Each structure stands twice: as structure tokens, then as C-alpha cells.
Amino acid sequence: MRTCIILLVLFSSALSFAQDKQLLLGETSYQKEQNAKFKEVLKSPLTEADRKTFKALDFFKFDSAYVVTANFKRTLNQTPFEMPTTTDRKPMYVKYGELSFVLKGKACKLSVYQNIELIKRAGYETHLFLPFIDETNGAESYGGGRYLDTSKPEGATMVLNFNEAYNPYCAYSPRYSCPVVPLENALEVKVEAGVKSYDKH
Numbered sequence: 001m002r003t004c005i006i007l008l009v010l011f012s013s014a015l016s017f018a019q020d021k022q023l024l025l026g027e028t029s030y031q032k033e034q035n036a037k038f039k040e041v042l043k044s045p046l047t048e049a050d051r052k053t054f055k056a057l058d059f060f061k062f063d064s065a066y067v068v069t070a071n072f073k074r075t076l077n078q079t080p081f082e083m084p085t086t087t088d089r090k091p092m093y094v095k096y097g098e099l100s101f102v103l104k105g106k107a108c109k110l111s112v113y114q115n116i117e118l119i120k121r122a123g124y125e126t127h128l129f130l131p132f133i134d135e136t137n138g139a140e141s142y143g144g145g146r147y148l149d150t151s152k153p154e155g156a157t158m159v160l161n162f163n164e165a166y167n168p169y170c171a172y173s174p175r176y177s178c179p180v181v182p183l184e185n186a187l188e189v190k191v192e193a194g195v196k197s198y199d200k201h
Helices: 002-025 029-039 048-053
Strands: 067-074 092-103 106-115 127-132 146-151 157-161
Touching: 092 127, 092 157, 146 157
Parallel strands: none
Antiparallel strands: 067 092, 067 157, 092 106, 106 127, 127 146
């Protein structure tokens, strides 16, 4: 009888560990990478206390409907501007182009930007920044909006995968300074994809 109890306890512990491991790994390769990064001391935006109890980010379920092909229009001769952030820091950005697409039957348009300093760094020469707000903000997702990272397109279209939308780091710790999403990038549709709002509990 005692042996059975011990085996039952061991089985329950193994099952719990497997469930926690599966939660940490995530559903997609992107989710796995994000969860692993948030556990790493040098890469995680979490405070030390939050990182020690962190298991996994909460994501919307992957939905291919949120992988869209957008028409890309290059916006030339744009004047660089100071993008407001959650602190006094004001990095210089320039509007690089406009993206038009249909999401859940709704015609949408977003502007995509370049960080003037970031593109000078090796490996970021083609980097584009796509911040947006949508109708999940403040409920299912972070109230300040979310971001997508992408690259300069080679043609007239660009694939946007909103399943990889992520929160600004200031959603996890006040020590970060995060760009405020420009009002022109407000989507009048629910983007039920990507990471949800962070609940440390």
C-alpha cells in the first residue's frame, strides 16, 4: 500500500512538471522562444522577483486569420520626428511606409517606422518598427498597445503575423522607456492574436 502511495505521488509530481514544462514551451516556436527568453537572467524584462516565479506568458491561441499580406506603400521624403515614450526619452524615428490590409473583414491601415539610431547597428539595417493599438487593449491585451518587428520588404507587399505581437517592456517593469503608439496606428478591430496582458500572479 505504501509503495502504491509513493508511486502515485511520484506520478503526480511528474505530471505536474510535464504540464508546467508544456506551459513554458508554448504552442508555437515563437511562443517557446519568448517564454525561454523571459526565464533568462540577461534577457528577461521581468524584475528579479517576478522572473523567479514566472512560468509562461499568456498568449491568444494561434490563428492563421491574423497572418495577413499587406500592400506596402513607401513614404518618401519624410521628416524625422521625436517619438514620445513612457519617459522623457524621445528617440528619433522616421515614417518609412504605409501598410493596407483586410483583417477580419475590416479594411485597415498602419504606418511602419524606422528608428534612426537603431538602423546604424549591425544586423538592424533593414529593421522596421510597427506599433499598434486595437480593441483588445485594456481588456485582453496591454492597455498601451503592442508592437511588431519586421523588415524592409523587397516588393509591394509585406506579410504581417499578428500572432507575434508583443508587449512593450514597460508592461513588465517601470525601469523601461517604451515608445507610445502613434494615434494613426489605431485599429478599429480586435486583434485576438499575440501576447495578452501580463499578470504576475
